[in-house]
Amino acid sequence: MSWHVLGAGALGSLWAARLAGADATVRIILRSAQRLADYQRAGGLTLTAEDLSRLYAIPAELPDASTPIQRLLVACKAYDAEGAVAQVASRLSSGCEILLLQNGLGSQQAIAERWPQARCIFVSSTEGAYREDDFHVVFAGRGQNWLGDSNGGSAPAWLDELNRAGIPQTWSSDMLARLWRKLALNCAINPLTVLHDCRNGELLQHREQLSGLCQELVELLEASGQPAAASDLQGEVLRVIDATAANYSSMYQDVRLGRRTEIAYLLGHACRSADSLGLALPRLHELHRHLREHLSQRGLPTD
Numbered sequence: 001m002s003w004h005v006l007g008a009g010a011l012g013s014l015w016a017a018r019l020a021g022a023d024a025t026v027r028i029i030l031r032s033a034q035r036l037a038d039y040q041r042a043g044g045l046t047l048t049a050e051d052l053s054r055l056y057a058i059p060a061e062l063p064d065a066s067t068p069i070q071r072l073l074v075a076c077k078a079y080d081a082e083g084a085v086a087q088v089a090s091r092l093s094s095g096c097e098i099l100l101l102q103n104g105l106g107s108q109q110a111i112a113e114r115w116p117q118a119r120c121i122f123v124s125s126t127e128g129a130y131r132e133d134d135f136h137v138v139f140a141g142r143g144q145n146w147l148g149d150s151n152g153g154s155a156p157a158w159l160d161e162l163n164r165a166g167i168p169q170t171w172s173s174d175m176l177a178r179l180w181r182k183l184a185l186n187c188a189i190n191p192l193t194v195l196h197d198c199r200n201g202e203l204l205q206h207r208e209q210l211s212g213l214c215q216e217l218v219e220l221l222e223a224s225g226q227p228a229a230a231s232d233l234q235g236e237v238l239r240v241i242d243a244t245a246a247n248y249s250s251m252y253q254d255v256r257l258g259r260r261t262e263i264a265y266l267l268g269h270a271c272r273s274a275d276s277l278g279l280a281l282p283r284l285h286e287l288h289r290h291l292r293e294h295l296s297q298r299g300l301p302t303d
């Protein structure tokens with residue numbers, strides 16, 4: 001069965017190159033004729049891993065190509081994901097699988113609700129990759145991929161294909177808890193690094209602020225039916241800050257480079273969920289307001 005990879009950015013290219021390297025059938029879907037021409041000029045995708053670069057001449061096509069899609073890996077940012085799937089929706093076979101690599105929450109649920117005929121598999125990745133250039137991606141950090149569906153369904157047989165491609169994977173029976181936990185860690189750390197203009201480690205100078213946010217995030221997770229994701233949240237926030245003290249958060253880097261952030265699917269999702277549960281979480285809302293103001297002052301989208 002072929003893999004269709006929607007979006008040849010950092011993570012999409014990392015997956016596509018490894019799958020193609022293990023002889024899986026892969027096709028890349030690019031957003032426009034211009035991007036397809038750019039890709040063809042580049043001769044394919046280049047992946048650099050451990051200082052070795054290799055070109056993968058993976059076939060690419062436009063969203064309106066005619067081949068049916070049975071397994072779709074959506075590798076766009078959260079704010080592009082639903083629109084990108086809509087462009088290929090007429091090609092989705094019945095019973096197809098859609099793997100969703102997006103960070104945060106909200107985009108995955110929107111896709112699962114809009115295309116109920118597909119089995120949506122949520123992926124949470126701690127692997128790191130960045131775009132060195134168009135269609136040239138650097139594998140920057142080894143990590144893990146957790147996959148699971150929102151109904152706690154059983155693992156698909158093709159997980160072995162990921163093993164053969166060297167894509168580390170673990171099937172999770174509680175994927176939503178994992179995504180909520182990651183979202184909460186992100187909400188506690190990333191916006192503060194932007195607003196205090198600092199590396200992760202420097203947040204230890206703002207312990208009271210961190211502690212107040214963690215209290216509200218725990219309240220939100222518990223009210224959302226995610227007590228496992230709430231357990232020792234503050235302890236883990238401090239451990240993550242310590243382990244990544246010298247790093248700049250992904251949101252910090254996006255803002256510094258003038259790129260749109262995924263705020264709507266992180267802090268924005270947390271605030272919307274709190275509102276719909278009738279929870280008063282003033283610190284989270286204040287942080288959201290302050291962050292949006294900061295983005296707007298820099299001419300960046302606030303959603």
Ligand code: NAP
Pocket residue numbers: 006007008009010011012029030031035075076077078080083084087101102103125126127128129130131262
């Ligand atoms: P990225 O490098 O910006 O790649 C996104 C890609 O999606 C771009 O190549 C973009 O095309 C493409 N795209 C957007 N709309 C499209 C459409 N309608 N049709 C086809 N392609 C479309 O982003 P990323 O870093 O890979 O991140 C993807 C997701 O993974 C995010 O939610 C991110 O938070 C998550 N994630 C990333 C990492 C990482 O290390 N990079 C780690 C963990 C999680 P253009 O090239 O034409 O703009």
